[in-house]
Amino acid sequence: MTFTDTFPLPAEAGTGPLAIHLRGLHKSFGAVRAVDGIDLAVAPGEVVAFLGPNGAGKTTTIDMLLGLAQPDAGSVSVLGLDPSRAIAEGRVSAVMQSGGLLKDLTVGETVELTASFFRSARSATEVLTRAGIADIADRKVGKCSGGQQQRLRFALALLPDPDVIVLDEPTTGMDVEGRRDFWTALRADAARGRTILFATHYLEEADAYADRIVLVSRGRVVADGSAAQVKNLASGRVVTATLPDLTAEQDAALRAIPGVQSVEQRRDRVLVHTSDSDGVARHLLTATAASDLEITARGLEDAFLALTTSGSPA
Numbered sequence: 296m297t298f299t300d301t302f303p304l305p306a307e308a309g310t311g312p313l314a315i316h317l318r319g320l321h322k323s324f325g326a327v328r329a330v331d332g333i334d335l336a337v338a339p340g341e342v343v344a345f346l347g348p349n350g351a352g353k354t355t356t357i358d359m360l361l362g363l364a365q366p367d368a369g370s371v372s373v374l375g376l377d378p379s380r381a382i383a384e385g386r387v388s389a390v391m392q393s394g395g396l397l398k399d400l401t402v403g404e405t406v407e408l409t410a411s412f413f414r415s416a417r418s419a420t421e422v423l424t425r426a427g428i429a430d431i432a433d434r435k436v437g438k439c440s441g442g443q444q445q446r447l448r449f450a451l452a453l454l455p456d457p458d459v460i461v462l463d464e465p466t467t468g469m470d471v472e473g474r475r476d477f478w479t480a481l482r483a484d485a486a487r488g489r490t491i492l493f494a495t496h497y498l499e500e501a502d503a504y505a506d507r508i509v510l511v512s513r514g515r516v517v518a519d520g521s522a523a524q525v526k527n528l529a530s531g532r533v534v535t536a537t538l539p540d541l542t543a544e545q546d547a548a549l550r551a552i553p554g555v556q557s558v559e560q561r562r563d564r565v566l567v568h569t570s571d572s573d574g575v576a577r578h579l580l581t582a583t584a585a586s587d588l589e590i591t592a593r594g595l596e597d598a599f600l601a602l603t604t605s606g607s608p609a
């Protein structure tokens with residue numbers, strides 16, 4: 296069973312249209328399969344992290360989700376609509392990584408100008424307050440920090456009062472404080488029921504700010520679960536021991552121990568990722584010639600790497 300099997304699709308739970316529904320999405324650039332069969336159903340009100348290493352296919356998926364690129368195969372619907380229609384109706388907004396701001400305008404002028412492009416928009420004061428930047432309305436954009444500029448992009452995305460906000464790696468290049476302020480503003484807004492999907496390659500960020508983590512690697516979803524479930528995956532242990540020439544039988548016996556997620560041989564040591572380190576240690580010390588046994592806690596990054604390199608947590 297893969298981790299994905301254990302997470303109920305919101306499509307089975309709700310009755311109205313899904314906030315985001317991607318089905319069998321594929322997109323290649325020449326020989327590169329950027330997106331290789333992504334299915335994703337996001338219910339209204341979910342805060343979803345689209346987590347994956349560089350080149351996993353996050354931006355390509357988001358471009359298709361926003362109607363900026365056409366899939367080679369598969370379909371996209373946002374709130375039951377074609378993405379371009381959902382955007383035209385102001386039902387979905389995006390916060391992209393960079394660009395799009397005029398440095399000589401103030402923060403307030405930027406919001407006023409952008410609001411004038413919408414038939415109906417929230418007030419500048421309201422979106423600046425929600426984005427946590429009302430106090431810098433008179434500051435020139437060029438004088439704002441990266442984090443403040445990103446919160447300004449977030450304020451602009453709030454203008455049409457969209458049901459869905461999509462953010463592509465919104466905190467790339469920000470310092471720790473800027474990142475924290477950005478997410479505080481975003482989470483406070485999400486508490487009002489808006490659906491949020493954000494791409495990130497920071498596991499900690501996904502863990503801290505999303506209700507659900509969709510882990511992508513090489514254009515595919517390799518795990519999909521609550522942040523708590525993904526954290527559980529990372530809460531196991533790594534048991535290492537000296538055991539030269541691990542045989543196929545020994546490898547199979549280790550993998551058969553309940554809780555074992557992966558077995559690797561590195562030079563003369565064997566590394567076993569497991570949720571039950573006692574069982575693995577007992578087996579290694581009693582049924583094999585293993586020596587110099589060590590047990591260490593598994594970090595989040597370690598779990599992330601194991602998941603994205605093996606393609607499955609099992």
Ligand SMILES: Nc1ncnc2c1ncn2[C@@H]1O[C@H](COP(=O)(O)OP(=O)(O)OP(=O)(O)O)[C@@H](O)[C@H]1O
Pocket residue numbers: 324327328329330347348349350351352353354355356496
């Ligand atoms: N316009 C393009 N032309 C050619 N190859 C592309 C193009 N856009 C993306 N790719 C390739 O498709 C794959 C997925 O890229 P994508 O930008 O979607 O990944 P990502 O997960 O967003 O990565 P990152 O975190 O680095 O932004 C990569 O191998 C990338 O080099």
